[in-house]
Amino acid sequence: MKNYLKYSLGLTLFILVALIGMHWLPVITIDGHTMRRVDLLSDIRTSEPEEEKMEADSLPPVPEVKPAFIDTCRTGMTCIEDYSDSTLRGMTPFYRALDEIPMKKRLVRIAVFGDSFIEADIFTADLREMLQKRFGGCGVGFVTITSMTSGYRPTVRHSFGGWSSHAVTDSVYFDRKKQGLSGHYFVPNNNAYVELRGQNKYASLLDTCQQASIFFYNKGAVDLSVRINRGETENRQFEPDGHLQAMQVEGRIGSVRWTVNQADSTLFYGMAMDGTQGIIVDNFSLRGSSGLSLRTIPASIIKEFNDQRPYDLVILQYGLNVATQRGYNYDNYQKGLLTAIEHLKECFPQAGFLLLSVGDRDYKTDTGELRTMPGVKNLIRYQQNIAAESGIAFWNMFEAMGGEGSMAKLVHAKPSMANYDYTHINFRGGKHLAGLFYETLLYGKEQYDRRRAYENK
Numbered sequence: 001m002k003n004y005l006k007y008s009l010g011l012t013l014f015i016l017v018a019l020i021g022m023h024w025l026p027v028i029t030i031d032g033h034t035m036r037r038v039d040l041l042s043d044i045r046t047s048e049p050e051e052e053k054m055e056a057d058s059l060p061p062v063p064e065v066k067p068a069f070i071d072t073c074r075t076g077m078t079c080i081e082d083y084s085d086s087t088l089r090g091m092t093p094f095y096r097a098l099d100e101i102p103m104k105k106r107l108v109r110i111a112v113f114g115d116s117f118i119e120a121d122i123f124t125a126d127l128r129e130m131l132q133k134r135f136g137g138c139g140v141g142f143v144t145i146t147s148m149t150s151g152y153r154p155t156v157r158h159s160f161g162g163w164s165s166h167a168v169t170d171s172v173y174f175d176r177k178k179q180g181l182s183g184h185y186f187v188p189n190n191n192a193y194v195e196l197r198g199q200n201k202y203a204s205l206l207d208t209c210q211q212a213s214i215f216f217y218n219k220g221a222v223d224l225s226v227r228i229n230r231g232e233t234e235n236r237q238f239e240p241d242g243h244l245q246a247m248q249v250e251g252r253i254g255s256v257r258w259t260v261n262q263a264d265s266t267l268f269y270g271m272a273m274d275g276t277q278g279i280i281v282d283n284f285s286l287r288g289s290s291g292l293s294l295r296t297i298p299a300s301i302i303k304e305f306n307d308q309r310p311y312d313l314v315i316l317q318y319g320l321n322v323a324t325q326r327g328y329n330y331d332n333y334q335k336g337l338l339t340a341i342e343h344l345k346e347c348f349p350q351a352g353f354l355l356l357s358v359g360d361r362d363y364k365t366d367t368g369e370l371r372t373m374p375g376v377k378n379l380i381r382y383q384q385n386i387a388a389e390s391g392i393a394f395w396n397m398f399e400a401m402g403g404e405g406s407m408a409k410l411v412h413a414k415p416s417m418a419n420y421d422y423t424h425i426n427f428r429g430g431k432h433l434a435g436l437f438y439e440t441l442l443y444g445k446e447q448y449d450r451r452r453a454y455e456n457k
Contacts, residue, residue: 059328059381063388073443078400078436080354080444083388089345090393093352094313095448101135101278108135109280109309111181111351113294114317116287117359120149121156122427123317126434128155128281129203134442137278139209142309144270145186145194148287154202154427156273162192162260163268168293169286176296180215180269181305182284183293188260188268195257196273202427209273212256213248215308217301220264227257235261244269244304250276272309282309290333291318294340302347311351314344317397319358319379320423327375330382341390353392357383359433360398360407362422370408370422400436 063083073079084090097108110131112124121140132138140156146165150158166174168183178185194214200207216222222238224247236247249256258271274280286293322333341353357380362370380398387394402409410418410429417429425433 059378060334060385062381063385077440077443078396080393080395080440081384081387082393082444083391084352084393085391087391089351089353089391091313091352091354091444091448093350095445097312098135098445105277107137107275107277107280108313109282109311110313110315111282111284111309111311112315112317113284113286113291114315114356115285115289115291115320117285117320117424118283118317118430119285119287120153121283122425122430123434123437124281124283124430125155125203125427126431127438128279129205130434130438131279131281131441132205132275135279136275137280138205138275139211139273139280140196140198140206141274141280142182142270142272142282142284143196144182144184145268154199155206156199157197157255158195160192160194162189163187163194164189167286168296169288177298178217178267179297180267180301181297182270183286183289183297184269186268188263188266192260193257194271195255196271197255198253198273206273208252208254210253210276211248211250211274212253213246213272213274213308214258215244215246215269215271215305216263216266217244217269218242218263218266220266221262222260222264222266223262225259225261227259229254230257233259240265244301244308246308280309282311288321289318290321291316291340292333292336295336295343297343299343299347302344306348311348313354314348314351315354315356316341317356319376319383320361323358323361323373323379324375325363325373328378330379333379334382334386337386338390341386341392345390345392353390355383355387355392355394357394357396357398359425360401360403360405362405362407362411370405372404372407395437395440397433397437400440401433 080091082090084092094108097106100106101108112118118124128141143156143158146160146163147153147158164187166178166185166187168174168176168179196212198207198209212228214224218238218241220240223235224238225233225235226247226249227233228249228251234249238245238247253273256273322330345353358376361373361376363373365371376398380396384394384396401407407418407422410416410425411420411422415428416426417432418425
């Protein structure tokens with residue numbers, strides 16, 4: 001009878017060597033899920049606190065927060081830290097604009113640039129509704145021509161066809177010189193169309209708007225048609241211009257459909273459904289973005305967008321695609337984002353700027369414990385310094401969420417407010433954070449009013 005003992009022993013040794021080898025592999029993350037490291041001795045090893053691999057001297061110092069009119073923040077609130085100097089590029093332009101709504105019957109525009117954390121209008125949908133209920137306004141704001149999230153964005157019904165889409169995140173065939181504010185541009189094919197229909201199932205004040213627009217850049221002749229509320233079709237022709245143009249219609253608009261009948265050498269960027277007074281919140285989310293690509297948007301294009309849609313407040317929300325589990329040195333990122341902010345400040349000279357920190361992001365340790373990634377807290381230090389160095393405002397969203405381990409609490413809440421990747425919030429979580437941020441904005445406005453009244457005595 002053949003002896004198989006040596007084969008069994010060989011197989012056992014092979015598996016043992018393989019497991020030992022896997023133990024030394026680095027931690028692997030797949031689609032936001034961190035895989036647990038193989039540990040043959042996990043059952044007998046005494047758990048020890050995980051050391052954060054950082055050098056204290058390598059981190060930038062915490063910036064000195066400028067004294068405010070009142071040196072305390074409301075209990076339980078994470079207040080905005082405004083590092084603006086005499087240039088007033090923090091919250092002041094926004095607060096001033098709010099005061100002008102009833103006096104000048106004007107629009108106050110907010111642009112939110114971010115990553116997948118706010119994709120599909122998460123967070124911004126509820127912030128928009130809260131601000132519009134308080135200060136007036138209607139409509140969903142800016143929407144790109146096509147979108148991979150159109151199927152699950154609840155704030156607008158979005159349909160389209162006949163377009164070639166190009167994004168800054170594309171690996172090939174993207175011309176950075178052509179991109180608009182969203183990091184996209186769109187080329188129409190024959191009879192390309194795009195339609196927006198207002199919705200009120202998730203947020204109010206979005207089922208109808210007062211004006212609708214489509215934005216394009218044409219070196220050749222353009223023939224467009226528009227159909228409002230599925231009524232009569234209106235045609236307009238545009239001669240070659242070489243600058244950003246907009247076709248705009250007004251009325252009580254519940255749906256609007258744009259059709260490109262003819263377009264030579266024309267790039268399209270997006271549409272908008274707006275009010276004529278009150279608040280507009282534009283969501284410029286870009287999946288996978290770190291915010292550094294903002295540097296590559298041509299200044300000429302941004303300035304022309306600013307002529308069409310001058311923003312009073314620009315909010316920057318980034319960090320999910322920057323923070324790493326063990327990261328502690330983000331010097332290069334700091335330099336890059338400072339450049340991006342200065343680029344935007346130059347192109348939006350009237351706007352205030354607010355940088356939001358990255359939110360909490362949790363991972364499973366070797367022992368299976370859910371903890372905040374050390375790299376997240378380190379990145380927040382850098383983001384705070386970026387705001388201070390650029391002279392803009394800063395809001396610590398990580399702290400507002402609840403700090404250490406808060407993402408896990410949102411995930412396991414009943415009902416859940418975040419996804420099981422322990423990275424992204426859902427719409428319930430977005431509403432929760434938007435509420436915290438909204439109260440912070442109102443509190444900041446109250447302090448601004450009190451400080452101004454004191455100075456004018």
